[in-house]
Amino acid sequence: MQTANAPTLEPTRDGLPPMPPGPPHEELHFAAVAPVREVVAGAAQGLVLPFAVTAAMAGLGAAPSQTILAGLAAAAAGAASAGLGHALAARDAAARYQAERVREEEESHLYPDRERWEVAAILHRYGVRGQLLRQAVEAIASDRRRWVDFMMRFELDLSEPDPGRAARSATILAVAQVVAGLLPVLPHALAAPGAALGWSAALTAAALVGLGWLKARSEGLPPLRGAVQAVALGGAAAAAAWSLAAALA
Amino acid sequence: MQTANAPTLEPTRDGLPPMPPGPPHEELHFAAVAPVREVVAGAAQGLVLPFAVTAAMAGLGAAPSQTILAGLAAAAAGAASAGLGHALAARDAAARYQAERVREEEESHLYPDRERWEVAAILHRYGVRGQLLRQAVEAIASDRRRWVDFMMRFELDLSEPDPGRAARSATILAVAQVVAGLLPVLPHALAAPGAALGWSAALTAAALVGLGWLKARSEGLPPLRGAVQAVALGGAAAAAAWSLAAALA
Numbered sequence: 001m002q003t004a005n006a007p008t009l010e011p012t013r014d015g016l017p018p019m020p021p022g023p024p025h026e027e028l029h030f031a032a033v034a035p036v037r038e039v040v041a042g043a044a045q046g047l048v049l050p051f052a053v054t055a056a057m058a059g060l061g062a063a064p065s066q067t068i069l070a071g072l073a074a075a076a077a078g079a080a081s082a083g084l085g086h087a088l089a090a091r092d093a094a095a096r097y098q099a100e101r102v103r104e105e106e107e108s109h110l111y112p113d114r115e116r117w118e119v120a121a122i123l124h125r126y127g128v129r130g131q132l133l134r135q136a137v138e139a140i141a142s143d144r145r146r147w148v149d150f151m152m153r154f155e156l157d158l159s160e161p162d163p164g165r166a167a168r169s170a171t172i173l174a175v176a177q178v179v180a181g182l183l184p185v186l187p188h189a190l191a192a193p194g195a196a197l198g199w200s201a202a203l204t205a206a207a208l209v210g211l212g213w214l215k216a217r218s219e220g221l222p223p224l225r226g227a228v229q230a231v232a233l234g235g236a237a238a239a240a241a242w243s244l245a246a247a248l249a
Numbered sequence: 250m251q252t253a254n255a256p257t258l259e260p261t262r263d264g265l266p267p268m269p270p271g272p273p274h275e276e277l278h279f280a281a282v283a284p285v286r287e288v289v290a291g292a293a294q295g296l297v298l299p300f301a302v303t304a305a306m307a308g309l310g311a312a313p314s315q316t317i318l319a320g321l322a323a324a325a326a327g328a329a330s331a332g333l334g335h336a337l338a339a340r341d342a343a344a345r346y347q348a349e350r351v352r353e354e355e356e357s358h359l360y361p362d363r364e365r366w367e368v369a370a371i372l373h374r375y376g377v378r379g380q381l382l383r384q385a386v387e388a389i390a391s392d393r394r395r396w397v398d399f400m401m402r403f404e405l406d407l408s409e410p411d412p413g414r415a416a417r418s419a420t421i422l423a424v425a426q427v428v429a430g431l432l433p434v435l436p437h438a439l440a441a442p443g444a445a446l447g448w449s450a451a452l453t454a455a456a457l458v459g460l461g462w463l464k465a466r467s468e469g470l471p472p473l474r475g476a477v478q479a480v481a482l483g484g485a486a487a488a489a490a491w492s493l494a495a496a497l498a
Contacts, residue, residue: 014373014379014382015377015378015379015380015382015383016366016369016370016382017369019363019370020362020363020366022356022360023359023360045334048326049326049330052322052326052329052330053302053322053323053326056318056322056325056326057315057318057319057322060318062318062319065498066306066311066312066315066319068497069305069306069311069319069494069498070302070306070315070323072490072497072498073319073491073493073494074298074319074326074490076305076486076489076490076492076493076494077297077298077301077305077489077490078298078327079489080301080485080486080488080489080490081297081298081301081485084481084482085294085482088478088482092465092468092470095470096470099469099470107272110272111269111271111272113269114268114269114271117265117269120265121265121268123385124264125395126389126395126396127388127392128385128388129263129264129265129388130264131264132264132384132385132388133263133264133265136372136377136381136385139375139376139381140375140377142376143376146376149375150375153403154403157408178493216341219341219345220345220348221344221345221348229337232333233330233333233334233337236329236330236333237326237329237330237333239329240325240326240328240329241321241322241323241325241329242322244321244322244324244427245318245325248317249314249317249318249321
């Protein structure tokens with residue numbers, strides 16, 4: 001609700017009246033709970049790979065020491081590639097935003113009629129017509145910065161990236177993944193070899209139920225479905241790992 | 250350029266003139282090359298995990314058979330969890346879009362003044378003012394479907410998901426990942442034990458250079474930077490895998 005930050009007190013500000021009351025509970029659209037979602041999603045993701053790799057290793061008769069080695073390597077590699085991958089993707093997105101912005105700016109100089117028409121086509125789609133459409137396009141195009149802002153947001157669907165937030169997300173993701181990734185490996189170090197896979201599966205499934213439940217809740221989705229999905233994902237990854245390793249190794 | 254699909258021939262359609270000519274090369278913004286990007290990104294991602302896991306295993310003295318087992322398990326688990334994860338995330342996004350849409354629709358009935366004000370606040374940000382602003386808001390709010398469309402797109406930044414496209418992306422991602430994931434494992438099966446890690450690193454680095462280059466090109470970014478980033482990601486994941494496994498196993 002970024003539009004609601006600064007309710008104006010004047011009767012109207014250039015035609016924008018003060019904000020009327022909305023729903024009693026402030027509209028909590030799902031974007032509001034990003035850090036919680038990031039920890040939960042990172043932890044859920046972090047369980048899957050080490051569980052799948054250790055389950056395939058143990059299931060195919062690898063020695064516990066080798067299973068542990070592979071599980072730790074998978075936990076760390078998954079966390080590092082997810083975290084660094086997220087940070088690099090954010091860097092790329094920022095570079096792309098900048099490049100597209102320069103291009104839109106150029107086009108507003110070289111092909112002003114076309115760029116005006118593109119603004120008109122967007123507003124037309126939402127029912128702004130006739131003389132009103134022409135005036136609205138003129139109002140937007142009268143300030144080049146706002147005009148380019150409009151094209152970036154509504155033609156290209158690009159929002160200005162936030163590097164600080166991306167770095168924080170990348171760190172949360174990597175840490176949550178590697179910590180969660182230790183859980184499925186632990187039973188292979190502590191339990192008797194015959195029982196380790198069972199304990200690892202039970203602990204991982206329990207954690208995935210909890211995390212899938214929380215993740216769905218934080219997104220306003222049915223929690224039970226979230227729990228089932230998370231467990232299914234872990235099971236499918238383990239089945240895939242076991243199948244390929246059994247077929248080719 | 251979805252707005253450019255059907256140029257009108259009439260002089261104006263409700264105030265929207267025919268599309269004026271734009272840049273000579275049709276504006277190829279990066280969204281146009283999605284399938285290529287998906288194959289390339291999937292393959293690049295698919296190399297990292299099996300390389301990191303096999304490098305850590307071999308580097309810490311695991312037997313080649315165990316290294317191969319772990320590498321195959323990591324390739325399959327990574328591909329399955331990325332592909333299925335993508336498909337489930339798309340399903341969640343579709344459910345969330347539907348839920349938010351129902352909510353916006355309800356709010357347009359319960360708090361019409363507030364929802365009109367939100368439309369006004371968005372247009373106001375782009376320079377539409379005064380009487381023109383009031384008229385534009387009325388035009389948009391005069392059709393409830395378009396009004397809710399506008400709020401979904403411009404207040405909540407949610408685009409209607411495309412389940413067919415998501416399923417295709419998920420499949421491309423999983424297949425590209427698992428096929429690429431075999432490359433770093435292969436030398437451990439074919440080369441002499443002492444040389445396998447070197448071959449695996451060389452092949453993986455060469456493939457990451459090529460894929461990183463192509464990925465950056467398909468996104469309009471500097472190719473060399475893309476190549477360096479991809480290799481850095483693979484190296485960092487292997488270093489993380491080796492460090493954690495060496496420290497704890």
